[in-house]
Amino acid sequence: MASSLPQGTVRTVTFASLLFLALIAGVHGRYRHPPMVSFYSRECPEARGIVQKIVKSAIERDIDSAAALWNLHYHDCFVRGCDGSILLESSYYGPAEKESGIPDSPKEIAYDIIDEIKDAIEKVCPVTVSCADILTLAARDAVVELGGPGWKVCSGRLDGFISYANESKFYMPGPDANYRTLVKKFALKGLTEMDMVVLSGAHTIGKVKCSVMESSLYNSSGPCGVDPTLDPTYAMELKAQCPVGSSNLVFLDPTGGDTSVNGSGTVPYPGHRRLLATKSAGNTVDKNYYVRVSGKNAKKGSAGSSDQNLKVRNSKGTLKSDRNLVSTKSGKALVNREAGNSKKAKASAADKENQPFFHDLVKSMEKLSTLDDPSSPGGEIRCNCRSRNVQTAPPPVGY
Ligand code: HEM
Structure with missing residues (x-):
């Protein structure tokens, strides 16, 4: 039908119907x-x-x-x-x-x-x-x-x-932002603390410039200038890829894309066999980002409220902001949830397929x-x- 009408008529009709819909539906920003x-x-x-x-x-x-x-x-x-x-x-x-x-x-x-x-x-x-x-x-x-x-x-x-x-x-937010700042910056956009933690999971893929990590690798308060929150073995790997002044790029999450990623030898997401055959580690969307960020020995700090003072140790989060996700009790709980470490997630068979991360990511991405x-x-x-x-x-x- 429309194809027999002149182009201008179609455009006018379309515009009029859009205007009508906009009027009955109210204002919808842009x-x-x-x-x-x-x-x-x-x-x-x-x-x-x-x-x-x-x-x-x-x-x-x-x-x-x-x-x-x-x-x-x-x-x-x-x-x-x-x-x-x-x-x-x-x-x-x-x-x-x-x-x-x-x-x-x-x-x-x-x-x-x-x-x-x-x-x-x-x-x-x-x-x-x-x-x-x-x-x-x-x-x-x-x-x-x-x-x-x-x-x-x-x-x-x-x-x-x-x-x-x-x-x-x-x-x-900057790559060194602390937990409070991260929550605040996301709140300015109407996004919750959980959205912030879930969307940070985008760092399951992609690369970061070595210059962004230089202070965590060479100018921090831990042994050999390494940021004390960073896993020492991972820090050595990063230093090898990022000598001082390097313009290299490194993976934000150097896992995924092979069948040994979970240490289980099983294919983590059977729906993506084709992908696994072609994609390399560091380029697979999965929950391993959270497994790495969660660290092992986070203990309560000596001072401050319970929600603001967990000492982060042995985190393999590549950015300081990633490691800071486990610097509070609520952040750590959310990271554990997305990593599939919570009791509820462990009890669920779906955990094997990156749940609840994928479910939560869908919800937060729809908001973003x-x-x-x-x-x-x-x-x-x-x-x-x-x-x-x-x-x-x-x-x-x-x-
Ligand atoms: C939580 C606060 C966030 C901070 C502080 C942050 C910071 C960064 C930094 C510093 C990089 C490395 C960029 C480079 O060196 O070129 C990066 C990369 C990346 N970020 Fe974020 N980011 C945040 C949140 C997000 C969110 C919400 C998303 C998406 C939903 C996202 C997606 C990515 C991706 C996919 C990359 C890799 C880019 C590439 O390889 O080209 N980030 N981010």
Whole structure:
């Protein structure tokens, strides 16, 4: 039916129906619509398939793409909601989020994949699918490719107009953040302490620059300058990979991807045999991050409240912020839960397949991926994910 109507008529009808839906459903921040999985099923039914296909082939070309996409998505959602603001290049309004220079700034490879997807989708459905939606879908598909769970991705986001480096510096927690700061930074985004611990589990894949760990390896208060919370054997391994001044990258969680990872010789997640055959250690989404972070000898500290003072020892968390997850009683309990160490998890046969981590990750990712910032001034469907459509860019009132 629609194909026999002139293009302009279809667009007017679509716009009118969206406006009507927006009016009956109330305001939805920068969503064009109440967010829904089927948002593009009429306007661009090909969109989800294109994202999935390009993500898959990007990961086949370079497995580091998956972590880079997940990290990019997190950075996007933490500043002004998931609005593609992280994708914008700096402009005359000032340096953009991607130029913030913070230690976990997403890697360029992820931006290139988003461009590739956008180009492919534009050819089929011009100016229809937002960059924000593309990034959100791509991150989910990347995690699934590396053996993680899939979560529901609603669409209908608009691309934001504003991207400021200073906002990234303010909102993104640093790699040395203590537990309280981590909880606070996530709370600013409406995320709970449990969300924070569960989402930190994204460090089950990906790599970190040696420079980020230098102070933990060489300038801390433990023997040979090593951070006392860090497992000494793991610290030696890290020092070997990260000599002083090194520009190397090391895995955040160098486990997974082989059948001996649990020491059990069993395939940890039978649904991903193909993946296990091709993916290497360090590139598998699994609960082993928590097993490593949990450490062995955390004892109550000598002072302070029970919830703030556990001495961390022998943690194999690569970042200080990872190790700090077990520096409080509640954090340690959550880490043990995700590691499958709690009595309840042990009693459950499902524990073998990364539960309850996968279940919890789905819930927290659904929250992260729908963060919005209704106070931001509107949005658009960008033609190019790296820049605003000039004709719709607002003047920088109040910024
Ligand atoms: C809890 C606070 C967090 C801190 C302090 C933190 C910090 C970091 C740091 C320092 C890196 C290394 C970056 C580099 O050296 O290039 C990193 C990597 C990464 N982070 Fe986080 N992160 C946090 C939370 C998250 C969350 C919530 C997610 C996703 C949901 C995430 C996903 C990732 C991924 C996938 C990587 C690997 C990136 C790659 O290899 O390209 N992080 N993070």
